[in-house]
Amino acid sequence: MKPAKGKKRPAHRPGAALPIGLKAPPKHAPRKLVTTGDVVRLQRLMTHVLVRPLTKSDGLQPKWIDGRPMEEVAAEFIKPNDRLSAFERLQLYNRMYWFRLLDNMHDDNPGLRAVLGDKKFTRLIEAYLTKYPSRSFTLRNLCSRLGQFIREEPRWTAPVTALALAVTRFEWAQTLAFDEAQLPRLTTAEIAGTPLARLRLRLQPYISLLALDFPVDTYVIAVKRRNVLRTEASNAVDVARAAVRQKHVARPRRERVYVAVHRLENRLYYKRLERPAFLILESIGAGKSLEQAVAAGGAKVKPEQVGGWFAAWMELGWLCRRK
Amino acid sequence: MPANSFNGFTDYGIGIGLRVPHYAHILEQKPVVDWFEIISENFMVDGGRPLQVLDQIMEQYRVVQHGVSMYFGSADKPDRAHLKKLKALVKRTKTPWLSDHLCWGSVDGTYTHDLLPMPYTFATAKRTAEKIRQIRDYLEVPICVENVSSYAEYHVSEMTEWEFLSEVVERADCGILLDVNNIYVSAKNHDFNPYDYINGVPHHRVGQMHVAGHTKFEKYILDTHDHPVLDPVWKLYAHATKLCGVTATLLEWDDKIPSFDEVHNEALKANEFIDGAKKAKSVTSGARPLGAPRP
Numbered sequence: 001m002k003p004a005k006g007k008k009r010p011a012h013r014p015g016a017a018l019p020i021g022l023k024a025p026p027k028h029a030p031r032k033l034v035t036t037g038d039v040v041r042l043q044r045l046m047t048h049v050l051v052r053p054l055t056k057s058d059g060l061q062p063k064w065i066d067g068r069p070m071e072e073v074a075a076e077f078i079k080p081n082d083r084l085s086a087f088e089r090l091q092l093y094n095r096m097y098w099f100r101l102l103d104n105m106h107d108d109n110p111g112l113r114a115v116l117g118d119k120k121f122t123r124l125i126e127a128y129l130t131k132y133p134s135r136s137f138t139l140r141n142l143c144s145r146l147g148q149f150i151r152e153e154p155r156w157t158a159p160v161t162a163l164a165l166a167v168t169r170f171e172w173a174q175t176l177a178f179d180e181a182q183l184p185r186l187t188t189a190e191i192a193g194t195p196l197a198r199l200r201l202r203l204q205p206y207i208s209l210l211a212l213d214f215p216v217d218t219y220v221i222a223v224k225r226r227n228v229l230r231t232e233a234s235n236a237v238d239v240a241r242a243a244v245r246q247k248h249v250a251r252p253r254r255e256r257v258y259v260a261v262h263r264l265e266n267r268l269y270y271k272r273l274e275r276p277a278f279l280i281l282e283s284i285g286a287g288k289s290l291e292q293a294v295a296a297g298g299a300k301v302k303p304e305q306v307g308g309w310f311a312a313w314m315e316l317g318w319l320c321r322r323k
Numbered sequence: 324m325p326a327n328s329f330n331g332f333t334d335y336g337i338g339i340g341l342r343v344p345h346y347a348h349i350l351e352q353k354p355v356v357d358w359f360e361i362i363s364e365n366f367m368v369d370g371g372r373p374l375q376v377l378d379q380i381m382e383q384y385r386v387v388q389h390g391v392s393m394y395f396g397s398a399d400k401p402d403r404a405h406l407k408k409l410k411a412l413v414k415r416t417k418t419p420w421l422s423d424h425l426c427w428g429s430v431d432g433t434y435t436h437d438l439l440p441m442p443y444t445f446a447t448a449k450r451t452a453e454k455i456r457q458i459r460d461y462l463e464v465p466i467c468v469e470n471v472s473s474y475a476e477y478h479v480s481e482m483t484e485w486e487f488l489s490e491v492v493e494r495a496d497c498g499i500l501l502d503v504n505n506i507y508v509s510a511k512n513h514d515f516n517p518y519d520y521i522n523g524v525p526h527h528r529v530g531q532m533h534v535a536g537h538t539k540f541e542k543y544i545l546d547t548h549d550h551p552v553l554d555p556v557w558k559l560y561a562h563a564t565k566l567c568g569v570t571a572t573l574l575e576w577d578d579k580i581p582s583f584d585e586v587h588n589e590a591l592k593a594n595e596f597i598d599g600a601k602k603a604k605s606v607t608s609g610a611r612p613l614g615a616p617r618p
Contacts, residue, residue, distance in 0.1 A: 022433045033444045033479050039398040042442060042479070043430040050435050079476045081514060083542040089475040092543070097435055134434040137392040137405045138364050181369035206370065266372040 019051055019133045027066065029077035042077065049074075049090055050097045051133050053126050058098075060091035101129055104139045108175065109146075110227055111167040111220035114249055115160055124156040124164075140179070143172050163251060166212045170220060173208035173261035177268050180206035185317035196291040202322040203285045208261045209278060217259050217270040219252045264316060276301045277309045287322065332419060332530065335571035337597075338387065339590045342576070346376055348583040356587065358385040360573045361416070363423075364392055367408040374415075381416065387531075387571075388418040389500075392434070393458065395468060395491075396427035396441045396451050406461055413464050420530055422467040422500040425451070425488060440473035443480040443487035452494030459497065467498035467530045472508035472537075472546035484509065485523040498530035501567070503559040504546065504575075508537050511544045521563045529567040534560055534593060535575040549578035551589050560593065564600040572597070 018024060025048040030038040049070075052061050064073040071087045078086035105125045106113065113121045128149045134142055147168045150157055157164035182204060191199055203209075226249055258278035260271045273281070276297035283293035294306055313319050336357030341349075348354070359380060366377050380386060390409070393401070413421060426438040441447060459466045470488055482490070492499055501524065503517075510517035534557070536550025552560075552574065564570065574590035 019433065021431060023431050029478075031479070033442055033446050035446075036398055036450065039442075039447060039450065040430060042477070043398055043427055046439065047430050047433060047435060050437070051433075077477055077479070079478055081512075086475075088542075092474045093437065093439070097437055100436060134436060135432055137402065137429075137434060138367065139436055140368070177371075179368035179371035179373055182371075263371060266375050 017131065019048075020131055021135055022047060022051070022133060025065070029073075045077065046090075046093075050094055051130065052094065053130050054094065054098050058095060060087060060094045098126075101134070101139075101142065102126075104142055105129075108143055109168070109171050111171055111216065111223050112164060114219075114223040115164050115167055115251060116157065120156075124150075127153065127156050140175060143168070143175065147172060160251070162254075163214050163216075166210075166214045166216045167220065169208075169210055170212065170216045170259070170261065173210060174268055176208055177206045177261045177263045180204075182206060182317075183320040186314065186319040186321055188314070190321055196294070197289050199290040200287060200322040201284050201290060201293075201319050202287070203281065204262070204318055204320060206263055207285075207318055209273075209282055209285065210259045210261065211278065212257050212259060213254055214252045215255050215257045216252065217257070217272070219249065221270075222249045260318075262316070262318065276305075280306070280309070281313070281318075284319070332571045333569045335385070335387075337590050337593050338571065338573040339586055340389075340573065340575050340577065341380060341386075342580055344580050345583045345586070350376070350379055352583075353383055354583065354587065356384060358387055358571070360387050360389045363388045363390040363409060363412055363421070366416075367405075367412055377416070386416050386418060387573075388413065388416055388421045389469075389573075390421065390423035391438065392428065392436070393423040394428045395423065395425060395455050395458070396439075396447065397429045398427070398450070399429055399432065401454065401458055401461075402432075406458065410462050413462055418464060420465040420467055420498065421462065422469055422531060424471050425468040425491060426471045438471040440471065440475060440477075441487065442477040443482045443484060445481060445490065448487055448490040449494060452491050455491070455495040455497050459495075465498060465530070466495075467500040468492060468495075469500035469502050469533065470505050470509075472502075472505040472512075472544075474512055474543060474545075476513055483515065483520075483523070484513075485520040489524055492525065492528050497528070499524060499528045500531040500533060501529045501563055501570075502533035502535070503563055504533065504535040504537055504552065504556045507553075507556050507559055508544045508546045517559055518562060521559060521566065526567045529563070529570055532560065532563060532567075532570050532572045533575055534572065534590075547578060548575045552592070557592065557596065561596040561599060564596050569597050569600055 023044060025045045026041040029045055030041050033039055033042060048065070049060070052065075055061055060070055062070050064070050071085065074086035074090045078089050080086045080089070102122060102125060109121070116124060128146055132145045132149060136142075136144070147165060150161060150165050150168055154161040186201060258273040258275055260273055260281070262269055262271065280293050280297040283296040284290070288296065297306065338358035338360050339356060341359040341361045361377065366373050368374065377386070392405070393409075424438045426441060428435045428437050428439050441451070455466055455468065468488070468491065470484065488499065501521075503521070506517045506520045509515075510520065534552045535546070535548045536552055537556075538545045538547040538550065560572075572593045574586065574593070576586045576589070580586065
């Protein structure tokens with residue numbers, strides 16, 4: 001359909017997916033910046049250029065999303081100088097954008113990299129950030145939608161999607177455990193005298209409860225140990241380095257595990273849970289009364305077991321008063 | 324005594340950026356350092372080790388906040404959640420002033436995590452100054468805006484970068500964090516004289532300076548912060564210090580970070596030039612501290 005006369009037509013081709021959250025770029029760069037709308041159009045255009053995936057040779061794509069040569073689009077709003085064309089100047093920013101974000105994702109996901117291998121990992125992250133560019137002021141949140149993306153587009157992680165998803169959830173849980181809030185821990189005095197049916201607690205915000213189809217906690221620990229060895233070997237003789245390089249961490253076999261990712265005295269920990277304990281904690285986290293939460297653990301759970309779990313959770317400071 | 328009318332922190336001396344590889348050394352050895360600059364975003368979290376380290380540092384040292392994501396030049400309105408977190412940190416650190424960059428980096432709520440150059444127009448200067456005022460009023464702390472290094476210029480620009488910086492800070496009535504390395508990098512990339520830049524900004528508004536290392540390529544220079552400061556940058560710093568007076572100064576070293584002592588010793592080289600400025604002239608009459616109301 002032809003756009004109405006006088007209306008600004010977006011440069012984006014109908015049917016092609018836009019990065020989520022970013023509105024379509026203008027067809028042309030504004031010639032003057034008078035209104036806020038002009039500034040928005042210029043910034044939107046440049047942002048679309050920056051978030052476009054790099055070519056195989058790490059360059060700016062030669063064609064714009066409407067099919068025009070990128071040289072032409074760049075020259076509309078960027079000045080060249082006697083050494084660099086407008087295209088080359090924009091390319092610097094396009095590269096810096098991708099290198100910065102890939103570096104960050106690389107550092108935050110050692111387990112996922114080990115599962116997929118570096119090449120496949122990079123392709124996954126490029127596809128992820130192309131669909132879901134950052135919506136947060138901090139790079140800390142860059143992986144927040146990676147699990148969702150893997151579920152939506154399993155082709156990037158096939159045939160190990162289930163494992164990749166488990167590792168991604170586990171690694172994001174570590175980010176949360178690192179710096180989420182710590183609320184005042186529950187004391188026995190606070191709950192004394194409150195009937196179980198009325199007592200509602202909550203978990204510390206830094207705790208993630210994960211029901212996983214793979215023992216990724218031990219897998220990620222092994223990967224990190226191997227990476228440390230590699231780093232140490234980089235200061236040793238070549239022979240030792242080569243030996244370490246060969247060391248491969250085998251992918252884990254399917255096994256249902258229940259894990260709490262948490263922190264204690266500002267150090268990260270992973271704690272395996274029995275299934276009933278996991279279900280009780282999950283119910284507490286969902287806002288159920290303590291009576292309902294204990295019931296969620298199942299009829300086979302003995303009172304002394306529950307008592308032991310609660311004693312441990314209280315000692316770890318996992319439980320807080322729900323206000 | 325303030326060295327100029329917008330700089331009440333001449334006693335701050337020479338600081339360095341607080342970086343993770345140095346945490347253990349600083350906390351265990353407690354080296355003598357005038358002050359640390361922290362990247363605000365690294366501590367805009369709700370708990371955990373970052374805040375624990377920050378509190379330990381603040382027990383021993385003066386801390387000044389420097390941000391990388393406020394994007395005064397973005398057309399988007401300031402993000403409320405972001406400002407709320409930043410204000411909580413400002414209250415925690417009691418930073419005497421807060422700096423961030425004169426740049427843009429987000430649109431439609433999508434972040435590039437880059438410090439993108441502004442189009443130098445009167446309309447954007449007016450809009451940017453208004454945003455700085457709003458943010459300062461919300462945070463209740465003096466703001467210094469930093470010039471960025473850049474690799475591209477826009478056709479729509481109507482003035483030089485230093486004219487734009489001056490226009491913004493005068494309209495916003497805020498301070499300047501003058502990054503002399505960024506001036507040098509941009510001067511080489513855009514073929515202007517860096518001394519014209521330094522001569523052209525309102526010196527009485529310079530509340531802080533940055534120095535850093537950069538990397539030269541065949542056709543451009545990148546602001547890499549992974550080297551010692553190069554001689555031409557120190558010369559620019561000396562010139563700026565003569566014009567602005569003694570100013571709180573910070574060395575940025577963010578990549579290939581060497582030992583704490585190496586970074587600190589590099590930063591302390593700035594003292595040679597500060598001493599020169601002290602001898603050169605005294606510009607103290609009528610001075611007011613950064614952010615203080617005009618008489």
